[in-house]
Amino acid sequence: MNRVLIFDTTLRDGEQSPGATMTLSEKVRMAEQLERLGVDVVEAGFPAASPREVAAVRAVAAAMSAPAVAALARTVDADVDRAAEALEGAARPRIHTFLATSPIHRERKLKITREQCLERIDRAVRRARSYVDDVEFSPEDASRTELDFLCEVVRVAIDAGATTINIPDTVGYAHPTDIAAMLDALKGSVPGIDDVVLSVHCHDDLGLAVANSLTGVEHGARQVECTINGIGERAGNASLEEVVMALRVLPRYRDFETGVRSERLCPTSEHLAAVTGIRPQPNKAIVGANAFAHEAGIHQDGMLKDRRTYEIMTPAMVGARGSDLVLGKHSGRHALADRYRELGFTLSGEELDRAYRLFVLLAETKKVVHDEDLLAIYYQGTMEDAPRSFRLEYLDVHCGRRPARAVVRISHAGGPPVEAAAEGDGPIDATFAALGELSPWDPILEEFHIDAAGEGKDAVGNVHLKLRLAGHTFHGRAASTDVVEAAARAFLNAHDKAEHARALEARSFAQTQYWGV
């Protein structure tokens, strides 16, 4: 087996994603997730950039025991010294020094000659080796560097003591055949190249980062640099979860393995999304919300007969919560019957015919049909008709200090207003706790999302949530420029639907009785 090392740069290159900045404690908690995931190297930051980065690298270094901790440094003495200093407490410290080597960077940005470039690399790598045994060198923009000069650069770095040579496709400009040619040239002409770890670091400007990384592995790379959810500078870096699962699932990589515990991939992805607020798009491979969802009728039918018809890996392999059969207009009768069974209803052939007719009509107008809609169909109505029987009369929230406190007043079905007060971890938690006290059911919050519609400080907050009420899940939604108010209204919207389902159920029951006479 060939072991491919996974070098995670979520905390360094990933953090360069707009909006992905993490606090020191968030970085440490993320690094702990990465250690649990089983990555080999955690790149913790760029100490010369700021005192905050020094502190973050120091804190991550102190928290890690299994993975090596890397700190980035330009090929200048002060950077290398700062990186060494920040890594002092690390069990397995690595200094990662880099210098751009392409003509455009040498001539336009750095204004140095080829010779000066080689001198800088030699000096920085030697200095790094005086501090630690594990030194990585990266010729930035390697994929736009003249191939003969790239070989010269790598030779100098190895002579100076580099133990890992990383080849970055900094601007995501390489095609897999370019990566293959670069690595083949290095392997074929640089003395000592077989004694160091060859690595690839690919950006995703043309969507080729994962393909390029895998090609790197096929051509001798034994380290891949990547990030969780593929976050990173501009279009991001190669996505860790995609690289790891391609190496695990595709037969062509049967001789390769990583140390990643793949069932930790989704939890790690969710952790990052929660910390940064940057969610992967729903159709993102491996960790997207729809990665294991099947909507088309033929697909759902196949899945119900044998999951392998449309699943190349199981949700369990990547720690996804479960494969969803999302009901939409492409869904078939089998899937509908199956979902009803999961909801606790076994439909007769006739009932299924009727439900399917109504379902198709509804699916024409709604993108996704929720369980509550199926309940309504079953009870012969539609959820869109749910009358507003729960009204928010008053909401007062105090936060800023923990715990937050909320007072709510609601009325129900035209009755007198009732009031409750409660505390919570934040304003929304406190509001839900107070509303929960007034609920006729025992609400369980299953999901909560908030998105901004529009831009600027007067953007409207759209709240979507799922509440479990009286044994069924109801979807509530509301919008307001005040997100706490929107959350309260969404909570009550789910209650309106539960009430409506109850009314429909009663009506259906009455009709059944009538027909039964």
Ligand code: KIV
């Ligand atoms: O993309 C890049 O070239 C980098 C280097 C610092 C490795 O991130």
Ligand code: ZN
């Ligand atoms: Zn990069």
